[in-house]
Amino acid sequence: MPIRLENVSYVYQPDSPFQAEALHEVNLVINEGEFIGLVGHTGSGKSTLAQHLNGLLKPTGGKVYVDDWDLTAPGVPLKKIREKVGLVFQYPEHQLFEDTVYKEIAFGPKNLGLSAEALTQRVKKALQMVHLDYDIYADASPFDLSGGEKRRVALASVLAMEPAYLILDEPTAGLDPRSRLEIMEQIGELHNAGITVILISHNMDDVAQLTERLIVMHQGRIIYDDATRRVFLNHAARLKEFGLDIPTVTKLVLALQKKGWQLRQDVFTVEEARDEILKVIREGQRHCSEI
Amino acid sequence: MLRDITIGQYIPGDSVVHKLDPRTKIISLVLYMVGLFVVNNFTGYLFVTLITAGIISLAHIPYKIILKGLKPLTVIILLTVGLHIFLTEGGPLLWEWGFLHIYENGLRQGLFMALRLIYLVVVTSLLTLTTTPIVLTDGLEKILKACFVPIAHELAMIMTIAIRFIPTLIEETEKIMKAQKARGADFESGGLIQRAKNLIPLLVPLFLSSFRRADELAMAMEARCYRGGENRTRVKQLVFGAQDFLAYLFIIVFVVVAIFTRLNTL
Numbered sequence: 001m002p003i004r005l006e007n008v009s010y011v012y013q014p015d016s017p018f019q020a021e022a023l024h025e026v027n028l029v030i031n032e033g034e035f036i037g038l039v040g041h042t043g044s045g046k047s048t049l050a051q052h053l054n055g056l057l058k059p060t061g062g063k064v065y066v067d068d069w070d071l072t073a074p075g076v077p078l079k080k081i082r083e084k085v086g087l088v089f090q091y092p093e094h095q096l097f098e099d100t101v102y103k104e105i106a107f108g109p110k111n112l113g114l115s116a117e118a119l120t121q122r123v124k125k126a127l128q129m130v131h132l133d134y135d136i137y138a139d140a141s142p143f144d145l146s147g148g149e150k151r152r153v154a155l156a157s158v159l160a161m162e163p164a165y166l167i168l169d170e171p172t173a174g175l176d177p178r179s180r181l182e183i184m185e186q187i188g189e190l191h192n193a194g195i196t197v198i199l200i201s202h203n204m205d206d207v208a209q210l211t212e213r214l215i216v217m218h219q220g221r222i223i224y225d226d227a228t229r230r231v232f233l234n235h236a237a238r239l240k241e242f243g244l245d246i247p248t249v250t251k252l253v254l255a256l257q258k259k260g261w262q263l264r265q266d267v268f269t270v271e272e273a274r275d276e277i278l279k280v281i282r283e284g285q286r287h288c289s290e291i
Numbered sequence: 292m293l294r295d296i297t298i299g300q301y302i303p304g305d306s307v308v309h310k311l312d313p314r315t316k317i318i319s320l321v322l323y324m325v326g327l328f329v330v331n332n333f334t335g336y337l338f339v340t341l342i343t344a345g346i347i348s349l350a351h352i353p354y355k356i357i358l359k360g361l362k363p364l365t366v367i368i369l370l371t372v373g374l375h376i377f378l379t380e381g382g383p384l385l386w387e388w389g390f391l392h393i394y395e396n397g398l399r400q401g402l403f404m405a406l407r408l409i410y411l412v413v414v415t416s417l418l419t420l421t422t423t424p425i426v427l428t429d430g431l432e433k434i435l436k437a438c439f440v441p442i443a444h445e446l447a448m449i450m451t452i453a454i455r456f457i458p459t460l461i462e463e464t465e466k467i468m469k470a471q472k473a474r475g476a477d478f479e480s481g482g483l484i485q486r487a488k489n490l491i492p493l494l495v496p497l498f499l500s501s502f503r504r505a506d507e508l509a510m511a512m513e514a515r516c517y518r519g520g521e522n523r524t525r526v527k528q529l530v531f532g533a534q535d536f537l538a539y540l541f542i543i544v545f546v547v548v549a550i551f552t553r554l555n556t557l
Contacts, residue, residue, distance in 0.1 A: 016356065017302055056469045079475055087473040095470040097495035107492065111475030157474060 003030040003053055003085070003165065007062035010048055010220075014060060022048040024220040025062065030198065032164065035191045037207035037228060038200045040217030041243030046200050047090070049217070050167045053198075054085035083112055086163030090170045092154030093147070101127075101145075101153050102138040108161040126160035129193075130186055148179030155183070159190070166190060167198045172206070184210065208232060208247040208268040218242045233266045249273040300458075301423050307534060308350035308421045313430025315535040319542040320418055326542075326549035327410055335552035336406055342545055343410050352420050360416045361409065368408050375401035424454040433529060444520025452508070460501070467496045 010023040022045045030036060030053075040046050051057040052064050055071045055078050064071040066081050089095070098104040102123055109122045127134050130152040137145075142153050155171070168187065172180040188210055191197045201207050207214060207228065214228040216239065223242065224231050232239075236246045246268075253267045253276070261280055267273045303309075308316075330339055347357065361368075375397060382395030419427065432447035440446070468478060471492045478489055 017353075051469065054473060056472060079477075082473055082475055087470075089466065089470045089473070092470065094500055095467055095474075095492075095496050097492050107476075108474035111477065161475065 001067040002032065004028070004065040005052065005062065006065075008049075008052060008059040008064060009061035010045075010052065010057060011060045022220050023052070023059070026220075026222055028215070028222065028225070030165070030196065032196050033194070034196055035210060035212045036196075036198045037211035037214045038198055038217065039202070039204070039207060039214065039244055041202075044217040044242075045220040046217055047169055048220075050087060050169055050198070050200060053165070053167060054087050055081045056087070079112065083161050084163060085165040085167065086158040086161055087167045088155055088158050088169060088171060090173055092158070092171075093142075093150035096142040096150060096154060096157075099141055100139050101132075101142050104142050104153060105157045105160045108157055112161065122160045122162070123156075126156040129159050129190065130156045131182070132156070148175055148182065151175060151179065151183065152186075155186075163195065165196045165198065167200070169200045170202065171199070172201075172203070204232075204245050204247045205249070208250075209270075216242065216244065229266055229268060232268055253277075300420065302352055302356065302420050304351050304421065306349060306351040306421070308346070308417070310532075310534060311421075311538055312529055312531055312535045313422055313426050314433055314529065315531070315538050316418055316422060317427075317430055317434060319538055320414060322542045322546050323414055324411065326546045327407055329546070329549045329553055331403070331553055334555075335549060336403060338548060338552055339410065340406070343414060346414065347417065350417055350421050352417065356420065357413055357416065360420075361412060364408070364412055368405055371408060372401040372405045375404050424451055428454070429525075429527075429529060442520075444523065448520075456504070459504075460497075463500055464493065464497060467493055467500075 005026055005028040008023055008026045008028075009021065012018070012020045012022055026045075026049065028049075038046050038049070048057065052059060052071075053066070055064075055066075055076065058072055062072075066085060069076050069081065071081065096104055098107060105123045105126050106119045109119055114122065123138065124134050127137060132149065132152055137149075137153070142150060145153065151171070155168075158166070171187065172183050175183065184206055187197060187199065191210075199207065199211060211228050214224065214226065214231045215222055216224040216231060216235075223238075224235060232246050232250060236250075239246060249270050249272070250268055253263050253265070253273055256277070257263055257265075261277075263280060264276055267276050311319075327339055330336055347354070376393055377391055377397065379397035379400045380392070380394050381397075382399075384392060384394055385398060386393040422430075428447040428451040431450065432443050435443035435446060472478070476489065476492055478486070478493070480486075481489060
């Protein structure tokens with residue numbers, strides 16, 4: 001069942017001098033199984049939008065439906081919604097509070113009222129999903145871990161709720177390159193395991209690498225909502241106007257084109273760029289040998 | 292819910308009240324309180340009410356915001372009024388029910404106390420609403436120095452930082468609250484003890500981040516060679532202007548008239 005947003009608007013601190021519109025009549029359908037990138041520069045309304053998807057914020061105008069539950073109606077089972085739609089905030093390691101990793105990850109499922117046995121199962125599974133060894137980490141204090149490990153524990157603490165949808169708000173902000181790569185790989189695996197992923201990111205390389213659909217936000221509005229490749233191919237110039245960019249490899253390809261290389265234009269990942277450049281080089285060699 | 296807290300909030304503007312020197316505002320506030328507590332009859336309160344309304348309209352702060360600041364105090368005000376109405380004796384008996392009595396003096400006292408509390412809060416919040424925290428503590432530091440308080444600068448700095456971090460802490464609290472809610476935490480239901488327990492997932496991260504923040508701030512200040520108040524000079528010097536002298540004149544007249552209304556009835 002999809003998540004549907006109809007004309008959703010959100011105003012921060014209405015009726016005060018600090019009133020600010022964060023979302024303006026947003027219409028959006030998120031289907032199960034999608035891998036969506038959500039980009040926009042700081043203050044474009046990405047995080048506000050994300051918090052509408054699991055009922056943390058109620059729209060000041062419009063409707064949000066999750067599985068045909070109207071989140072704006074009184075008496076919606078918010079716990080059920082939050083079980084269904086997991087949200088990992090920016091710097092999620094700042095939410096850690098328990099004295100062991102086990103308890104930390106069990107916190108969410110425990111709130112759902114699971115038995116002790118089921119809890120252990122969930123914790124094991126969640127730790128496995130983020131590639132941490134249960135026997136080593138379960139009894140460790142989350143505060144003794146490295147930054148990357150903390151981030152993974154925090155991610156696991158949301159995964160333990162077994163959400164059908166997972167929203168990640170800048171999951172790799174402030175991590176070292178290796179941890180970044182690991183987290184990104186794990187997110188890819190999560191999607192392959194059947195979870196619908198919505199990735200909020202400033203990193204166009206990650207977005208190009210992983211996502212199938214790209215939503216671009218600017219000043220509280222959705223500007224583009226299309227296949228990731230099409231957005232990068234058709235709107236490169238506009239993206240820059242919105243304080244965004246195109247993937248680094250695409251810039252490389254464009255630079256090579258300027259130098260006279262006959263390359264394809266829709267190159268968005270490192271692998272594609274490698275293949276394309278190799279192809280052109282081989283063709284060039286063939287030309288040389290023919291001459 | 293947390294956004295309702297308006298303590299220390301500053302509303303930008305360029306009214307006369309905004310432009311006053313912070314020292315003028317602080318000293319005037321103290322004198323205003325003296326006047327407020329001196330008056331004790333209807334004429335006096337009428338006078339104070341008019342003056343207070345005048346000051347508010349001069350500040351160009353929307354009434355809505357001022358009323359919002361009073362909201363958290365409703366319980367205290369009601370409690371004070373209730374206690375005064377029922378416990379003060381004297382004057383003719385107005386109403387009686389079982390052991391509850393209301394005397395005329397009690398009613399009067401209750402009303403006056405409520406007005407005192409409301410005006411006190413309104414005018415004090417007007418000070419923070421029209422003065423940026425930085426300027427406010429600057430003024431406070433000057434006043435403390437003038438009173439020969441030895442660590443005036445440090446005290447003022449502590450206050451600046453405390454006020455500066457109120458919104459940050461509120462924001463942080465909301466963020467962590469949301470993060471835990473996303474994990475199924477429940478802050479709204481359950482008994483008193485259960486609710487207190489439910490706060491642990493909020494308080495532990497909040498304390499941790501506060502310590503981290505304090506640490507970072509101390510480091511950043513050291514990195515910029517902060518070493519307290521000794522030999523410290525300012526880029527922006529506070530200077531009294533014509534409006535400040537007018538304000539002093541105004542507030543002194545206010546106090547004198549307030550005293551006069553009290554003496555007149557005795």
